[in-house]
C-alpha cells in the first residue's frame with residue numbers, strides 16, 4: 001500500500017516527530033519520488049501549521065514541535081534530493097549586540113526561522129561588532145539579524161551596519177533588526193532593511209526579502 | 213462605657229486581625245526548597261565574574277568547573293541563609309523613615325526603565341526623557357498610596373548610555389522624596405548612585421542604618437550570572453547596600469512550564485546569590501525577588517498581566533517568609549498597550565494578590581505594554597486600586613464596638629443609623645473613593661459624563677501643574693553634580 005502523504009502531513013501537524021521520520025523512510029523505501037514526499041507531505045503539513053498559528057489555533061510550542069518533525073523528515077530526504085530541491089529557504093545569521101544580554105527573544109526568532117526551513121547560525125549575545133562582520137564574511141548569509149532589547153545598546157546595530165559598509169560587504173546581505181525598544185523608524189534611520197516586531201512576522205518578512 | 217453584652221470573655225477564641233492568604237503549605241515550600249538545593253548541587257549556576265569565582269573556590273566547599281559552573285552544597289547554603297537581616301528600614305531623602313521592611317509589611321512602588329512614553333500633548337508614542345522621569349517622580353511623591361519610587365521611565369536624552377543611571381537617579385531625586393529602588397549600569401554606576409545617596413544621608417554609616425535606596429539587580433534565567441550583575445551584588449555586599457537579586461524567568465521559555473518548576477529554578481538562582489554575598493561579607497541586606505511569569509505562547513510576550521504571575525509571585529512570597537528573607541514582588545502592571553479596561557483588570561488582580569500575600573516591596577505598579585511603555589495616568593489609577601486593596605486587608609473587628617449591639621438596640625426595628633454617634637465615629641474607617649464614580653446618573657450627566665480615564669487624566673494634570681516636591685538644597689545639589697560630572701569625564705575618554 002502506498003504511503004499516504006496526507007496522513008504524513010497530519011502527523012507533522014500533530015507534532016509526531018518519530019512517526020514523520022519513520023513514514024518518510026517508508027515512503028523512500030517504497031520508491032516514492034523524494035520531491036513529492038517533500039512537497040505533498042512535509043511542506044503541505046508546515047503550510048497548515050503556519051495558517052493555524054496565524055488563526056490562533058496553534059501555539060509556539062506546537063509550531064516548534066511540528067518544525068522538528070519537518071526537519072526529522074528532511075534529514076532522511078536530503079541525501080536523495082537534488083541540490084536545488086533540498087536548498088534551504090535561505091540562510092540567516094543572528095545575534096544580540098554588544099552590552100546586551102537579552103537572549104530568549106533572539107533565540108525564538110532563530111527557532112522560527114529554522115522552522116521555516118532557513119539555515120540558521122545563532123551567534124549568541126553580547127557580541128562585538130567585529131563578530132557580526134566576520135560572520136557575514138564566513139557564512140555569506142542571505143539575511144543578517146541583530147537583536148537589541150535596550151535603548152542603550154540599540155546604537156550598536158547602526159555601528160555594525162557601518163562596519164559592514166566599511167568592509168565593503170553591506171550590500172551582500174539583507175539586514176533585519178528587532179527587540180522591544182526598536183522601531184520601524186529606528187531601523188530606517190540606521191539603514192537596516194527590515195524591522196521585525198516579533199518572531200512570526202519576522203519570518204514572513206524575512207522570507208519575502210530573501211525571495212525564495 | 214457599660215457593656216451591654218452578656219458575656220464578653222468567651223474562651224477558646226481565635227480572631228484574625230486581617231484576612232489570611234497563602235498559596236503553599238510548609239510541606240510544599242520544603243519540597244520546593246529541597247529541589248532548589250538539589251539544583252545547586254547537581255546543575256549549578258554559571259558565574260561570569262572572576263572575583264565571585266574566586267570566592268567560591270576559596271570557600272573549599274563550592275565546586276567551580278572549567279565552564280564557570282558553580283555547584284554548592286546544602287550545608288553552605290543553609291549557613292548563608294542564617295546571615296540575612298529580617299528587617300530593613302528605608303528612609304526618603306527627606307529623612308522620613310517611611311518604609312519598614314519586615315515580615316508581612318507591604319509597600320507599593322513603580323517599576324523602572326520604560327523605553328517609551330505616550331506624549332501627553334500629542335498622544336504619540338516617543339522615547340522617554342529626563343523630564344518624563346521627573347514628572348513620574350513628582351506624581352509618585354504626590355500620590356498617597358505609593359511608598360517607594362523606581363524610575364518608571366528610562367532617561368534617553370543623556371550624553372552617554374554608560375552613565376545614564378546617574379542622570380536617571382538625579383531625575384528621580386528632583387521629583388521625589390520617598391525611598392527608592394534604583395537600577396544601575398554596572399558596579400561603578402551603583403557606586404556613584406550610593407555616593408549620591410550618602411550626600412543626603414550624611415555618610416556611609418547613616419546609609420547603612422537606614423538606607424535611602426535598594427539596588428535592583430537580576431540574574432539571567434536560567435541559572436546564569438553575568439559580570440555586571442555580580443559586580444553590583446558584590447559591591448552592595450561590601451558596603452551594606454540593600455539589594456535584591458530578582459530572577460525574571462518566563463515560564464515555558466527561560467524556566468519550566470510548571471509554576472513549581474519555575475519557583476524551584478528561581479529559588480536556586482536566589483540561593484546562589486545568597487551564598488555569593490555571604491562569602492563576600494556575611495549579613496548584607498539581601499532581599500529575595502522574582503518577576504515570575506509566563507511567556508504568552510501566541511505572541512511570545514513576557515506577560516505582566518497573567519494570573520500565573522500573581523499566583524507564582526504569591527507563592528514566592530510564601531517561600532521568602534519561610535526562609536526569613538524580605539520579598540520584592542510585582543503588581544499593578546499590564547500587557548495592555550493603553551490604559552483601558554484590560555489594564556485596570558490586570559492591575560487589580562496582581563495588586564490584590566501581592567498585597568494579600570504579604571510581599572514587602574510590590575513594584576512595577578503603573579507598567580503598561582508589558583514593561584515597555586510608561587503611563588503617568590496608570591500611576592494615578594493604580595493609586596486608587598491600592599487604596600481599595602488595602603481596605604480589603606483591614607479585615608473585620610468582632611469586638612463589642614464592631615458588633616455594634618448597642619447601636620442596633622438604639623436604632624431598633626425600623627430605625628436609622630445615619631445620625632448615630634457610632635456611625636459618626638466609624639464611617640471614616642471606610643475606603644473613600646477619589647476616582648471611582650458612585651454618583652447618580654443625573655449628576656454624572658450634568659457634570660460632563662466623565663469616565664474613569666477622564667478623571668484620572670484630570671488628576672494627573674492637576675498634580676503636574678501644581679505639585680512641587682521639597683527642593684534639594686544647593687550644597688547637596690552641587691555635590692550631586694560633581695559626582696555626575698566626574699562620571700561623564702571618566703567615560704568620555
Ligand code: B1M
Nearest residue numbers: 101103104105145146147150151178179180196198199325
Ligand atoms: C533580527 O531580527 C529580529 C527580529 C525580531 C526580534 C529580534 C531580532 N529580537 C527580538 N525580536 C522580536 O521577536 C522576539 C520574539 O517574538 C521578541 O523578542 P523579545 O525579547 O521582545 O521577547 C521575548 C520572547 C520575551 N521578552 C523578554 O524576554 C524580555 C522581557 C523583559 C521583562 C526583560 C527581561 C526578561 C530581562 N531583562 Co531586561 N527585560 C526587559 C523586557 C521587557 C519587555 N517586555 O520587553 C527590558 C528590555 N529590560 C530592561 C532593562 C532595563 C534591563 N534588562 C536587563 C536584564 C534582563 C534579564 C537578564 C533579567 C531578562 C532577560 C533574560 C533572558 N534570558 O533573555 C538588564 C540589562 C542586562 C543587559 N546588559 O542586557 C537591565 C538594564 C536591568 C538592569 N538595570 O539590570 C528594560 C529596557 C530599558 C532600556 N534600556 O531600553 C526592559 C524594557 C524592561 C524594563 N522596563 O525595565 C521581539 O522583540
